[in-house]
Amino acid sequence: MKQIGIFFGTETGTTRLVAKKLQKKLGDEIAAKPVNVNRIAPDEMLQYDAFILGTPSYGEGEIPGRNVGCLEANWAEFLAGMPAADFSGKRIAFFGLGAQERYSERFASSLFALYRVFKDLGAEIVGDWSTDGYTFQHSAAVVDGRFVGLVIDQRTQGMHTDERLDAWLAQVKPLLLEKLA
Template sequence: MKTIGIFFGTETGTTRLIAKKIQRKLGDEIAAKPLNVNRISVDDMLQYDALILGTPSYGVGAIPGRSAGCQEASWEEFLAKAGTPDFSGKRIAFFGLGAQERYAERFANSLFRLYEVFKGFGAEIVGNWSTEGYTFEHSASVEDGRFVGLVIDERTQGMLTNERLDAWLAEITPLLREKLGAPA
């Protein structure tokens, strides 16, 4: 498809709200309506050449899902049904939620787990993000000194969310649109 696919897993609804905010900022011509992974198949996702995937952090660095304590199906259940799809030729940017004060020792760890899975599926990953402005002890989602995607902390830094989204989208939108063959 010639739009960016936006997919998310959520537990409390915050990841869904961020996905909707991203879609509104990009606009209907550029981005498809965000979809919860507990309502789709992998074929729905594979229709897109450019994707934005979002996840909450849940459990101790686990892929969010029922075994991590989620009440509803999420990424864990989606991936269990997905098998080993081929995402080569797809370009993906990730965003993840976390609470740096409450979970400083494992801040936004689930983001890395999701990143790792899709990298293993052959996807090209874009959109890493600076750790500057965050305070935490450890995050598995830091690779080469940067987060593997945008990290949002609505609990303690909600006032920075729009600014961070705007800056991140300014970086990734041209890269995702390029994959669609659209002008940046």
């Protein structure tokens, strides 16, 4: 497809809200309407060459799903239905949500679990993000001193969400658009 696909899992609706903000900032010409992964089959995702994938953090940093207490199907159920897909040639930027004060010892760690799955499937990952401005003890999503994707703490730093989305999109938009050419 000649648009950026935006897919997300959500438990409380906040990841959906951020996905919708990203799509609105990118515009209808560039980005497809965000889709909850509990509403699609994996082959629908594979139609895209450039993606933004979003996840809430849940459990101890596992991939969110019913097995870790989510009430609705989420990434775990979606991935269970996905065959050993080849994401070689596909480019993905990730965003994840977390609560740095409430879950300081595992802040946004589910983001790393999702990142690892798609990296292992051959995807090219773009859009790492600085840890500056966040206060937490540990996050599995930090690799080489940076988050593997944009991290949003809507609960305690919601006032920074729009500026972080804008700065991150300035970084990843040209990289994702290269895949649409």
